[in-house]
Amino acid sequence: MKNEAESQWRRDIIKYRHFYLFISPFFILFAAFSLYPVLFSLFLSFMKWNGLTQWKWVGLGNFTSMLYDDILWRSLWNTLIIGLLYIPPMMILAFIFAQVLNAQWLKLRAFYRAALFLPCVTPMVVIAIVFSLIFSSEKGVLNYAIMGVGHMLPFLHLKPIPWLESESWSKTSVAILVVWRWTGYNMIIMLAGLQGIPTEYYEAAMVDGAGMWERVKSVTMPLMRPTFAFCGLLSLLGTVYMFDEIFVLTNGGPGVSSMNFGLYLFNLSFTDFKFGYASCVAYTVAVAVFFITLAGLRITRQREEAK
Amino acid sequence: MSNSPKMRRMLAMGVFYVVLTAIAFLFLFPFYWLLISAFKTQAQIFTIPPQWIPHPVIFNNFVELYRETNLFRAFLNSCIISGGNVLLTLFLCSLAGYAFAKYPQARGHGKLFNFILASMMIPGAVTLIPSFLMLVWLHLINTYWAMIIPGSASAFGIFWMRQYMSSNVPDDLVNAARIDGCTEFEIYWRIAVPISKPALAALGIMQLIASWNNLMWAFVVLRTPNMLTLPVVIYLLQGEVRTPFGMLMAGGLMTTLPLILAFLFFQKQFVAGITAGAIKQ
Numbered sequence A: 001m002k003n004e005a006e007s008q009w010r011r012d013i014i015k016y017r018h019f020y021l022f023i024s025p026f027f028i029l030f031a032a033f034s035l036y037p038v039l040f041s042l043f044l045s046f047m048k049w050n051g052l053t054q055w056k057w058v059g060l061g062n063f064t065s066m067l068y069d070d071i072l073w074r075s076l077w078n079t080l081i082i083g084l085l086y087i088p089p090m091m092i093l094a095f096i097f098a099q100v101l102n103a104q105w106l107k108l109r110a111f112y113r114a115a116l117f118l119p120c121v122t123p124m125v126v127i128a129i130v131f132s133l134i135f136s137s138e139k140g141v142l143n144y145a146i147m148g149v150g151h152m153l154p155f156l157h158l159k160p161i162p163w164l165e166s167e168s169w170s171k172t173s174v175a176i177l178v179v180w181r182w183t184g185y186n187m188i189i190m191l192a193g194l195q196g197i198p199t200e201y202y203e204a205a206m207v208d209g210a211g212m213w214e215r216v217k218s219v220t221m222p223l224m225r226p227t228f229a230f231c232g233l234l235s236l237l238g239t240v241y242m243f244d245e246i247f248v249l250t251n252g253g254p255g256v257s258s259m260n261f262g263l264y265l266f267n268l269s270f271t272d273f274k275f276g277y278a279s280c281v282a283y284t285v286a287v288a289v290f291f292i293t294l295a296g297l298r299i300t301r302q303r304e305e306a307k
Numbered sequence B: 001m002s003n004s005p006k007m008r009r010m011l012a013m014g015v016f017y018v019v020l021t022a023i024a025f026l027f028l029f030p031f032y033w034l035l036i037s038a039f040k041t042q043a044q045i046f047t048i049p050p051q052w053i054p055h056p057v058i059f060n061n062f063v064e065l066y067r068e069t070n071l072f073r074a075f076l077n078s079c080i081i082s083g084g085n086v087l088l089t090l091f092l093c094s095l096a097g098y099a100f101a102k103y104p105q106a107r108g109h110g111k112l113f114n115f116i117l118a119s120m121m122i123p124g125a126v127t128l129i130p131s132f133l134m135l136v137w138l139h140l141i142n143t144y145w146a147m148i149i150p151g152s153a154s155a156f157g158i159f160w161m162r163q164y165m166s167s168n169v170p171d172d173l174v175n176a177a178r179i180d181g182c183t184e185f186e187i188y189w190r191i192a193v194p195i196s197k198p199a200l201a202a203l204g205i206m207q208l209i210a211s212w213n214n215l216m217w218a219f220v221v222l223r224t225p226n227m228l229t230l231p232v233v234i235y236l237l238q239g240e241v242r243t244p245f246g247m248l249m250a251g252g253l254m255t256t257l258p259l260i261l262a263f264l265f266f267q268k269q270f271v272a273g274i275t276a277g278a279i280k281q
Helices: A002-015 A018-043 A059-068 A072-102 A109-121 A124-134 A143-152 A171-196 A199-207 A212-241 A242-251 A261-270 A275-306 B005-037 B059-066 B071-102 B111-120 B124-137 B144-146 B155-168 B171-179 B184-195 B198-213 B218-221 B230-237 B244-265 B267-279
Strands: none
Touching: A002 A018, A018 A275, A018 B071, A018 B155, A018 B184, A059 A275, A059 B230, A072 A109, A072 A171, A072 A212, A072 B005, A072 B155, A109 A171, A109 B005, A109 B218, A109 B244, A109 B267, A124 A143, A124 A171, A124 A242, A124 B005, A124 B144, A124 B230, A124 B244, A143 A275, A171 A212, A171 A242, A171 B005, A171 B267, A199 A212, A212 A261, A212 A275, A212 B144, A242 B244, A261 B218, A275 B124, B005 B244, B059 B071, B059 B244, B071 B155, B071 B184, B071 B198, B071 B230, B111 B171, B124 B218, B144 B184, B144 B218, B155 B184, B155 B198, B171 B184, B171 B267, B184 B198, B198 B230, B198 B244, B198 B267, B218 B230, B230 B244, B244 B267
16 A cells, blocks of 8 residues: 555656756755755854854853843844834835825826835945935035024024934934835835725725825725735844945944944854854844744734724 | 915915925935036035036046946946846746746645745845855855855745746646647746746846845955955945045946836836735735
8 A cells, every 4th residue: 555655656756747857946056045054054053163163062152142242232222223213204205105106196106106216226335325425424415404404594503413423323324324215115015005905995985075084094094004014024124134224334333333233243244253153143033033023913913803 | 366276276286296306306316416426526525515516527537447446347247147146046936936837736836835935034144154154165155156146046036936927827828838749848938938028027127136236245255356246346445544435426326327227127027026025925
């Protein structure tokens, strides 16, 4: 009996050999650059290794080191603050523009869409350097504009802002850059969400005498919740693992005031060459982020069902 | 007269468009700054009040860029790496996507596909060090392959191609080709690939942008000046003491323009790709 099942199994494999043949190039690379790294990274989490000498088993040593790693905690804190600074304005702006672009009567639609969307196709290096010019404290055009407003409205007591030189402003500067870069991306996702809402719903609401604001509140918002959740999830991951933006604009500085997790991990790995410890940190944070995501999705779903 | 509802509506519309356009220009402003700074001297870049239109217009930045850096080589490197990465990704993902779309009866089909979907949850940060070590062991550090191969096994790419092919490549056509004596690979290459051009274009443009802009990985795996890509060369132009901003902006312009053109050309496909990525969840 067993033999028969086995030969059936073999016949099936041979019959569908093309399936296995066609997916094998992908799976070979996938195994080498995704599957194996995930496992090897877990192995390294329990080792002390600089990449050159023989690795040394340290047990849970890396995990306890994390508890006393001030810069790690500081970078996680910065990640949270940067996220709180940019996610709300970005989401609101993206939602407003998605709403506007969704209106049939809008003129110059292609222009507005391209203007908001171009930032997320441009190389971050270039743009971060342009922003460092704009943010420059004495000769920057942003402070020039602020001073211009200050002259017109003297009672505001506006002063030039040390955007990149001060520990208290560096996170805000990063947040502005990120809003500029990612609003268009979120806008497109929200636009897709809006276009998925059947027009009959709006028509029904209009028959019931709902004004524009009411229609947004009671038709659009509830139906957009999954889209908002998705954008939120992308932003969470984006903030934790952000690299280019911060690396070029501030390189985490001044001090470590704008160092986020992504940059810290890069430095641990490829400046300090602490391969074991870096793997441990990467793993722990990835697992934590995974559970935060899961919890977030569950809360949105529960609210959905409560309705 | 001005209180008539029609006038008020027009006024509101006017304000609406002015605000909208102002925000759009705010978003375009850094591009404008990049463009004009490329045609200014260092002193012109830092004058207060700022020169909104460079006066005089300077072309020297481009000359110096050509003389002092290996920008042409970097441009070539970027083209080879991005081109290679896009082509390899499209081939691998469409071939596997075709297999997942058209052989649903194969053993392990569902499990393997779910496995790929689950792998999309793995953040790149976790695989960073082992992927790097893998390239070291394969002696691929400081080669084009180090940039081309790792990102090409894209789980999203497979998902994306499978979705498109399973609904757009008719089974009847595949069977008819089989009866006509086409090999399985010929069916994929001659029938499925041409039909899937729109999906390939969307995946290709997304991969192109990611690959062209890739800074972190380039930093890790490229070592000698003749191998560096445009973003790295631009980054390294920033000096410790004095940064030649005019030259940087000229180089930045040349790094950005190809992408902007590619985006404007393939805007529709790109948007379709992102939208699909959002709907999959």
